[in-house]
Amino acid sequence: MNERTGSPVVAFIGGGNMASSLVGGMVARGGDPSRIRVADRNAPNRERLCASFGVQCFATPEEAVDGADFWVLAVKPQGMRLVCNDLAPLAQQVRPVAVSVAAGITSRQVADWLGGAVPVVRAMPNTPSLLGAGMTGLYANEHVEEHQRAQAGELLAAVGEVEWIADEALMDAVTGVSGSGPAYLFLMAEAMADAGAAQGLPRDVAARLANQTILGAARMLVESGEDAATLRRRVTSPGGTTQAGLEAFEEGGLRALVERAVGAATRRGAELSAANED
Numbered sequence: 001m002n003e004r005t006g007s008p009v010v011a012f013i014g015g016g017n018m019a020s021s022l023v024g025g026m027v028a029r030g031g032d033p034s035r036i037r038v039a040d041r042n043a044p045n046r047e048r049l050c051a052s053f054g055v056q057c058f059a060t061p062e063e064a065v066d067g068a069d070f071w072v073l074a075v076k077p078q079g080m081r082l083v084c085n086d087l088a089p090l091a092q093q094v095r096p097v098a099v100s101v102a103a104g105i106t107s108r109q110v111a112d113w114l115g116g117a118v119p120v121v122r123a124m125p126n127t128p129s130l131l132g133a134g135m136t137g138l139y140a141n142e143h144v145e146e147h148q149r150a151q152a153g154e155l156l157a158a159v160g161e162v163e164w165i166a167d168e169a170l171m172d173a174v175t176g177v178s179g180s181g182p183a184y185l186f187l188m189a190e191a192m193a194d195a196g197a198a199q200g201l202p203r204d205v206a207a208r209l210a211n212q213t214i215l216g217a218a219r220m221l222v223e224s225g226e227d228a229a230t231l232r233r234r235v236t237s238p239g240g241t242t243q244a245g246l247e248a249f250e251e252g253g254l255r256a257l258v259e260r261a262v263g264a265a266t267r268r269g270a271e272l273s274a275a276n277e278d
């Protein structure tokens with residue numbers, strides 16, 4: 001714990017897409033950049049993070065974690081074991097809280113790779129964290145103390161909403177819904193823009209209509225206090241245009257397709273974990 005302010009020092013291992021979104025979101029919301037450290041082996045990534053957010057950047061994980069209370073492990077799932085093994089001696093010495101954002105990788109795997117019995121918070125954030133509009137699922141292993149759990153929650157709550165998940169097995173489903181979810185909505189935006197262009201709108205105009213519509217609908221979903229089905233019904237005049245559009249979605253099996261997509265992403269999480277077993 002930082003002695004002067006009480007605020008934790010956070011080290012990110014890996015400064016790619018997800019870590020950049022978290023770091024950017026934290027700094028934009030008043031996080032002190034001098035208490036955020038990032039290790040990335042890629043020099044252009046380090047330069048971008050330093051220039052954009054004023055955080056301290058390092059070439060190696062060992063340098064970044066020196067003196068840090070939280071180690072946010074943000075490398076690809078396939079690289080987690082190696083990074084953890086390299087940091088294991090230090091982890092056993094200082095016993096930080098390890099926060100893994102890796103899809104699929106379990107808290108047991110992270111704890112074992114760090115030498116055993118380490119406090120691990122498994123987190124599944126998403127990239128809208130950059131705007132403070134993130135959604136993060138969190139699970140804490142049995143070595144995480146109450147105050148560490150609260151601090152981990154605060155860390156992620158600074159960049160959006162958090163949801164604690166009691167059963168770790170469900171973290172893969174969290175990944176399938178909200179971790180990967182932004183990409184589903186971006187695909188929807190692409191498809192709506194393409195469809196608008198196919199109906200004769202200029203592509204840029206169609207994209208603007210689609211993007212602002214998704215923003216407006218998303219804000220209604222979280223700000224109106226009403227559920228999605230109620231809001232949908234209010235747009236849908238009987239025998240009108242929306243009904244015609246929605247019927248095409250239903251006939252095309254959109255709900256079953258979404259179930260398949262979330263199921264595939266969820267299963268992939270479990271596969272990533274299994275592929276990294278001994």
Ligand SMILES: NC(=O)C1=CN([C@@H]2O[C@H](COP(=O)(O)OP(=O)(O)OC[C@H]3O[C@@H](n4cnc5c(N)ncnc54)[C@H](O)[C@@H]3O)[C@@H](O)[C@H]2O)C=CC1
Pocket residue numbers: 013014015016017018019039040041042045059060061074075076077079083101102103124125126127179180
């Ligand atoms: N991109 C997303 O929307 C989300 C990603 N995640 C998870 O976040 C993790 C990272 O994903 P991305 O940021 O998308 O990948 P990325 O490839 O953009 O970032 C990984 C970074 O780690 C760095 N790196 C790898 N090994 C290193 C080492 N030994 N030392 C220092 N730096 C090292 C790479 O240079 C790279 O910049 C993954 O485990 C993924 O499952 C979780 C939620 C959402």
Ligand SMILES: O=C(O)[C@@H]1CCC=N1
Pocket residue numbers: 103175179180
């Ligand atoms: O695609 C992935 O594996 C990562 C995890 C969730 C979002 N991106």
